Amino acid sequence: MTILIGIYVLILGLVLGSFYNVVALRVPAGESVIHPPSRCPHCGTRLTGTDMVPVFSYLWSRGRCRHCQAPVSVWYPIGEALTGLMFLWMYLEYGFTAQAITGMVLVSLSVIITVADIYYMKIPNRVLLFFLPVLLVLVLLFPVTSLWSHLAGGIGAGVILLIAAIASKGGMGMGDIKLFALYGWVLGFPNMLMALFIACLLGLVTGLILRCTGRSGKKQPIPFGPFLAVGTLIAYVYGPVIISGYLSLIV
Numbered sequence: 001m002t003i004l005i006g007i008y009v010l011i012l013g014l015v016l017g018s019f020y021n022v023v024a025l026r027v028p029a030g031e032s033v034i035h036p037p038s039r040c041p042h043c044g045t046r047l048t049g050t051d052m053v054p055v056f057s058y059l060w061s062r063g064r065c066r067h068c069q070a071p072v073s074v075w076y077p078i079g080e081a082l083t084g085l086m087f088l089w090m091y092l093e094y095g096f097t098a099q100a101i102t103g104m105v106l107v108s109l110s111v112i113i114t115v116a117d118i119y120y121m122k123i124p125n126r127v128l129l130f131f132l133p134v135l136l137v138l139v140l141l142f143p144v145t146s147l148w149s150h151l152a153g154g155i156g157a158g159v160i161l162l163i164a165a166i167a168s169k170g171g172m173g174m175g176d177i178k179l180f181a182l183y184g185w186v187l188g189f190p191n192m193l194m195a196l197f198i199a200c201l202l203g204l205v206t207g208l209i210l211r212c213t214g215r216s217g218k219k220q221p222i223p224f225g226p227f228l229a230v231g232t233l234i235a236y237v238y239g240p241v242i243i244s245g246y247l248s249l250i251v
């Protein structure tokens with residue numbers, strides 16, 4: 001039974017991941033997510049059902065458009081596969097619970113803003129405004145810690161990044177601040193600090209790697225949203241265990 005539900009959750013994630021790619025690429029450009037139907041950006045041929053099976057269409061057509069042979073971005077199947085696998089991850093961690101649902105909503109938000117932030121260097125307000133009420137209600141109904149902790153997490157996360165934005169004179173966007181305030185609300189305090197720590201560490205390492213390999217200039221900004229997303233997902237699942245283990249060491 002668990003395996004069957006697991007497969008279902010994985011497929012659900014793959015299909016939604018495919019939709020999230022569309023949302024992330026169209027919403028910042030001010031386009032509708034429903035109309036027009038997806039087309040090959042190169043030859044304009046409308047994609048049919050067989051072109052839109054997550055991951056598998058890409059593999060069958062060897063990463064090329066079936067009509068004009070133009071290469072299709074490898075990020076599409078990667079986004080789909082990651083969404084599917086992270087949905088499965090939440091189900092395996094939490095089973096059929098509210099915490100798994102909150103986790104999958106968190107994964108959904110994270111995938112969309114990661115693709116949008118990498119592609120457009122911005123975190124779309126419309127996406128945040130869509131997820132804000134969903135996550136507000138989910139945490140109010142099924143808090144992981146006390147509501148005060150969730151509230152402190154949200155406010156604290158926003159304030160810390162706001163100070164960082166002022167100190168770095170624009171190195172951090174308003175989108176990052178709003179996103180992390182929402183993440184902080186879900187994670188609560190002090191777990192949101194762990195998310196920020198992981199995000200900064202990953203950002204630092206990635207920045208160094210990009211610079212050393214000459215793939216980004218000194219002044220070229222790196223989007224921070226994806227790092228906040230990864231840090232938040234890791235902290236959501238493992239943060240409480242790590243923090244309680246750490247506290248038991250020092251107390």
Ligand SMILES: [Zn+2]
Nearest residue numbers: 040043065068
């Ligand atoms: Zn084409």
